[in-house]
Amino acid sequence: MPEPLASEYLSVLNEQQKEAVIHEGSPLLILAGAGSGKTRVITTKIAYLIAEKQVPPQSILAVTFTKKAAKEMQERAVLLEPAASQSWIRTFHSFGAWFLRRYAEEACVDKNFTVYDEDDMTTLVGKAVPALSRQEAARAVHKISLAKDYCLMPDSKNLVQIESSPEFPAIYAAYEKRLRETGNVDFGDLIMRPVQVLEAYPEIQLQMQYRFRVIMVDEYQDSNVAQFKFLQALSGVQNGSDTYVCVVGDDDQSIYRFRGAEVQNILTFQQHFPGTQIIRLEQNYRSTSRILAAADSVVRSNKDRLGKTLRAVRGEGGQPVMVFLPGQDDEAMFCADLIMRAHEKGTPYRDWAVLYRTNAQSLEFETEFLHKKIPYTVVGSLKFYEREEVKDILAFAAFILNPRDEIAFRRIVNKPARGAGPKTQEAVIDAARAAAAEAAGAETGSETAASDAATGSLLQACRDAVAARTGKGGAVPKSVAGLNTFAGIAGELTEFLDGQTQPDVKLSEFISKIAERSGLSEYHAADDEISGTQRTANIQELINSAVLYPCSREGLIAYLDSIELDRTLEKPGDEPDADTVTLITLHNTKGLEFRRVIITGLEEGIFPRQDKSGDDLEEERRLFYVGITRAKDELYITSCGLRRLYGRTEYMHPSRFLAEAAGKDVFKLLGNVPPSFRAGSVGSAGFGTGGAGAGADPLAQKWRRGTRLYHDDYGYGQVMDASFIDGEFVITVAFESGGTKRFLPAYQKNHLVIVKD
């Protein structure tokens, strides 16, 4: 087959895209607006570099944030240039995992590490600092993760900016020590530790510079400090390396500040990569122009942006619709009706996506769609891999891979019950840690630096405990018998895995064997009988998902990585091409597009979420922008007057984002449109308006500033402020208990009474 000519794939690009593809010689920052064809640019660039610039494909590294994006990028690059199959197109985290396994010794991790999730981390913090409650431990875990996103160690001076509590550094340090004893890593380590290795070992940095000549980063606006440092260290800019660095991002789509993403990375890129050229991609190929106008009307309220104007290539299209509904049930019904009616006219379900701010909101749609027989797929929140039975099996697999894994050990040693309770577990773990410490001490001064594989092994510690108690005569305690049973099973499974010689045996055989031999299958099957759960089916699904991997240590590592490094992965067994409506959080839509999009729950407190202001509020607004720009043909926005929240029905306000956008006359308004949104009052749409006629309203007469009152739930308080917002009379009340709340007195007759002094 003849090599495709560069002109063939360049000819379909616009001028800016072409410029970005053929650019060379300096760092490059591509500011790519939504739908401007950035994936096409990156993939074409990869093909171009290989075919026209003779860059070896394996020396190209392209980094994305999600596995889905990585997969798509690789597929599209390969279509343009088959040799791109050898290029490294991966997520930041899977690249970090590869790096850590390769330099395991320098990074002080076990080569066979598995990745602890938040839950595992919390357990470990709880063990490292027993004084903490589970809740406190969870809070600490959150802060530790954030610290790692910023590459901060327990002794870093700047740690106070993450968490000012004086106890925190000690908690972090204790956790870190304990984590290292297991040899495993957490999510943050996948980026932070490679950075530390690169900074500590110049020769490794040189190896990387030699190996990767081209580094590209997608979704750069969502990179965090650790990832920035990773990029810096890999490319070796400070050392004058000529590695070609190209990052692609859109500051308007930065939505991960809460987990350490730094918009500064994109805003100050030029300063850290001197000589950077900037290319803007502003032609939008995705959406019709009225949808883009809606998007622009939203994001233009943000102050902190580089500024960019999308030009629509497609036609004007239909007018986006804003719908005001009485309650969340009506919202679900509205969506269902819309989708069903379109389906009757031939629109497939897969054209539709229903977007919401929090995962919990998916429930109303699931219920309604189930009822109306509309097929749907919930993206992301599928906690398949967090289910107890699934975690149990995976923990057993992880333990066999790394028998120092304290968390996995605790989880499975006594499941099903074998008489080895917490006290026994503690003793075994302490013994293993003592053995490891002793070995480490003995090592000092001797030249046997490589750590013994059995050192600190909990499996070995179990066997030792058994050996110490048997042969002494007398009855063997139940706990020791339990450890013996467990050690027997774990030993047998380890031998099975290591004894595999035929290459065509699938890993599913091994996973299945774990389920059977561990007794976990039976244990969970019993639960199915009693509570009618799906555990056996889930275990079977898990076993099936391992069929793609070979039955070996390497295969098992790859399998566990694939699960641990991408939680958004669809549930195994879900067919990807089914004709279903997509239910998805706004965050998860990053990089996706749909013909028809419904963004739901546009209410104050929900979206934007309560207590958002300043930079956080701007991020919420960008999230709205991301949602709008997913739509190709049709866009609907819904807002409810009532919503059930914490089991209580609350009266809701339309989101301030709606007022910001409606003033521009870009939306068609439907439903119970609040007065301030109606034609004629467009100019005054927004918050803090009203005032006129307030004195005449009976409610305003009753609830004046200073009025003392009593609320059923919150107790005694005083009206601090009273005003009309969006045509509704709202009071702000300060309670004696401390908090402040806002109410709509019109709807609080049963809960709110005036008290006379």
Next chain:
DNA sequence: CCCGTCGTTATTTTT
């Protein structure tokens, strides 16, 4: 050691 009941509490967003 396992099960049930009662009371409390929680909701961002995710690699």
Next chain:
DNA sequence: TAACGACGGG
């Protein structure tokens, strides 16, 4: 409202 943790009984 639902889910989970603490507690107590069997």
